[in-house]
Amino acid sequence: MFLAHPLGTEAAPVSERTDPSIAAWFDLLNPTDEEHALAERLTGLRIPTRQEVEEIESSSRVYTRGKVLYLSTPLVRRFDDTSFSSPVGFVLSPDRLVTIRYTDYTVFETVGRQLAAPPDQKAAIPAMSEMKPGTPPDAETIMQLLLEAMVDRLADVLELAGHDLDSLSKRVFGAQQPHRGDTDRRLRALLSRLGTLTDLVSSVRDSLLGLQRIATFVRENGDRPCSERFAARLTLLSKDISSLNDYDAQLNNKTQFLLDATLGFINIEQNNGIKLLTVVSLIGIPPTLIASIYGMNFKDIPELNWSFGYWYALSLMALTIVLPLIWFWRKGWLGSR
Structure with a gap:
């Protein structure tokens, strides 16, 4: 799927007849080869393939080509009691942003609705309230909205994981013990749930590290310096990510402690x-x-x-x-x- 996000309207599919000047943000969702080639023709930018977006080397995740920034990170998605990570790529030019993703993250739809919101609602959005009235959001502003929405979403995921770990802790060390016949089933369920949460916390950490790398690279890149406003917002975003990394490390330690405790009860x-x-x-x-x-x-x-x-x-x-x-x-x- 190849979508354009024109200012003041909902996202619209892109075709050969689409005028590339109507939007500063183009979004590729699990694109086909034809949509990938169409995006390159309309934007005049080189769009990385999925294999390139999935690269794990730092030099392959953040780099520049002229005045264009190429950025990528794994981003975790939680779905009910399961979670998985999928790569997300950004191509940031002075006048346009292209995103490449391979699953439907809610943050992209959220930012799309913000761009299409009435002017009075946009004034309540920090990133857009700082802009001059009547000025359309540029590629940097849209990039800022996406990064902040991703960090907010990861914070919500960590908060839910923390609540789940508190609940599991009460079940592990609860005073009321079940009948002996239920012990095996209870301990198996605890181990399975702890394994799921451990995987989730680890995936969130990978996502936070990727976003931290992007924020630092965009802010400190000398080949393509960003605006002072964007740099200031990225500095605040980096501080938020650092605090979330500390909380993530705390949750990881707690999951390891509960895992050791559960294994101890199994030995007993x-x-x-x-x-x-x-x-x-x-x-x-x-x-x-x-x-x-x-x-x-x-x-x-x-x-x-x-x-x-x-x-x-x-x-x-x-x-x-x-x-x-x-x-x-x-x-x-x-x-x-």
Whole structure:
């Protein structure tokens, strides 16, 4: 999909007859080869391919060609209880911005609605309120809106992840423990959820690092200096990203702690199972020994002709079962006293 965002109107599909001067922002969503070639013809800019946008080297993610900045970053998207990262690319020229993405992030639709909003609503948007009345937003302003919306969205994702970790922490260390039969299912669910949150927190960190690299590169690039207003906003954005990185690191430490705690509880449950098997095996050995002794076919067994010998042997077997059980109970292996 190839969209243009003209000022004051909703996003519109781009065709061969589209006048490239109608918009300062062109958006490529999972473009086909034909749409990729059309974007290059209309804008006069080289548009990177998906393979180029997915490059992980720093020199491949942020670089310049003349007065044009080529920027890319992985951006995480959370969908229900799952998350994934997809590359996002920016081509920033002095008069035009082209974005390349391969999934439908809500921040792009949000910024598109802001550009199409009435003038009174635009005045409430910090990036657009600083502009002179009647001045259409330029490529830098649109880029600023997108970056700030992305950081705000990542902050919301981290906030939700923090709430989820608080809930999991209460489930891990909750005072009310479920029945023993539910323990395995509960611990499996906790491990699965912790794994999902760990992956999400790690993906958010990658996105924040990519946006931090973009903000620093655009602000400090000498080949294509940005405006003072844009540089000031990027400085504030970098501070917000730094604070989110600290919070992300805190969440990562918490997920590791909860993961270690859950694995510790699993070890405890396994030890309890081993204890139970030990108890069962030990209390079964003495009665077996007694039954084996009195089951031997020897004529001179003293209790062989005793009228109470049978009940004596049964009582002795019961005693060898009860005494170990009392000892294990006092040791705490069979539950608290």
